[in-house]
Amino acid sequence: MTTRHDITIIGAGIVGIATAVYLQRDGHRVTVVDKGEPGRGTSYGNAGSVAPSSIIPIAMPGTIRNIPKWITDPLGPLTISWRRVPSLFPWFLHFRAACTREGAMRGARALRSLNGASLESYKERLAFVGAADLLRHDGMLHVYRSEAAFAGTAFSRQLRTELAGEVRSSTRCAFMISSLRFLPTIATAFSCATMGTCAVRSASCMRWPVISPRAVGRSCEPQFIG
Numbered sequence: 001m002t003t004r005h006d007i008t009i010i011g012a013g014i015v016g017i018a019t020a021v022y023l024q025r026d027g028h029r030v031t032v033v034d035k036g037e038p039g040r041g042t043s044y045g046n047a048g049s050v051a052p053s054s055i056i057p058i059a060m061p062g063t064i065r066n067i068p069k070w071i072t073d074p075l076g077p078l079t080i081s082w083r084r085v086p087s088l089f090p091w092f093l094h095f096r097a098a099c100t101r102e103g104a105m106r107g108a109r110a111l112r113s114l115n116g117a118s119l120e121s122y123k124e125r126l127a128f129v130g131a132a133d134l135l136r137h138d139g140m141l142h143v144y145r146s147e148a149a150f151a152g153t154a155f156s157r158q159l160r161t162e163l164a165g166e167v168r169s170s171t172r173c174a175f176m177i178s179s180l181r182f183l184p185t186i187a188t189a190f191s192c193a194t195m196g197t198c199a200v201r202s203a204s205c206m207r208w209p210v211i212s213p214r215a216v217g218r219s220c221e222p223q224f225i226g
């Protein structure tokens with residue numbers, strides 16, 4: 001690198017901090033600005049999962065069929081502002097056209113190209129700041145309340161298997177599945193082997209950016225301006 005720049009990043013969540021770490025590693029002088037404490041936004045209360053196999057697009061065969069159920073359920077995953085429906089309509093037509101097996105395969109490939117390197121990149125970044133111990137590489141178990149719900153995900157499991165080589169059962173997983181079968185609400189499960197989890201826990205959640213200010217502070221001495 002020939003030119004050093006003074007760079008200001010707004011937002012000290014995982015995205016801002018990760019960007020700062022890489023820029024500082026490249027020799028730039030970085031200031032991270034946040035209106036609150038670093039790492040207390042969305043990055044504070046997530047599941048801490050680092051997921052190369054998060055490649056299943058929302059536009060899947062069957063998504064359109066679920067929309068009425070999702071909209072009418074107050075706890076459903078979809079809310080629509082009816083005022084905006086006319087302006088959303090052209091987008092919706094594209095979305096509907098993508099809800100085919102071919103469209104889903106295209107979406108999954110695109111997501112794989114974005115997420116595929118996430119675990120390795122995260123490992124590398126943690127190692128760079130001397131915090132490799134915070135990442136566990138122990139896979140993820142997907143559990144289902146019924147065999148029918150499990151069967152309904154056959155295509156997404158196929159996508160994960162074909163594109164991410166992901167879905168399999170290890171001995172440990174098989175043991176976990178057989179234990180879970182005793183629980184009345186869980187009928188079946190599958191495992192994704194290449195998932196990682198960030199091991200910094202508070203009472204109920206992972207705190208990714210706790211890593212980053214601590215880590216950046218060790219290696220790069222950022223300035224936080226609240």
Ligand SMILES: Cc1cc2nc3c(=O)[nH]c(=O)nc-3n(C[C@H](O)[C@H](O)[C@H](O)COP(=O)(O)OP(=O)(O)OC[C@H]3O[C@@H](n4cnc5c(N)ncnc54)[C@H](O)[C@@H]3O)c2cc1C
Nearest residue numbers: 011012013014015016034035036041042043046047048049
């Ligand atoms: C319940 C839940 C679970 C999740 N689980 C996972 C998971 O397991 N795996 C995964 O990969 N992702 C997960 N996510 C998503 C992930 O947490 C977010 O994608 C990620 O934290 C976003 O990071 P960020 O840095 O963009 O945002 P934030 O962490 O929200 O950081 C933004 C920062 O910008 C600051 N800011 C905003 N506006 C201004 C301003 N005007 N001036 C100064 N500062 C400002 C805020 O104070 C905040 O600190 C989950 C999300 C949720 C809600």
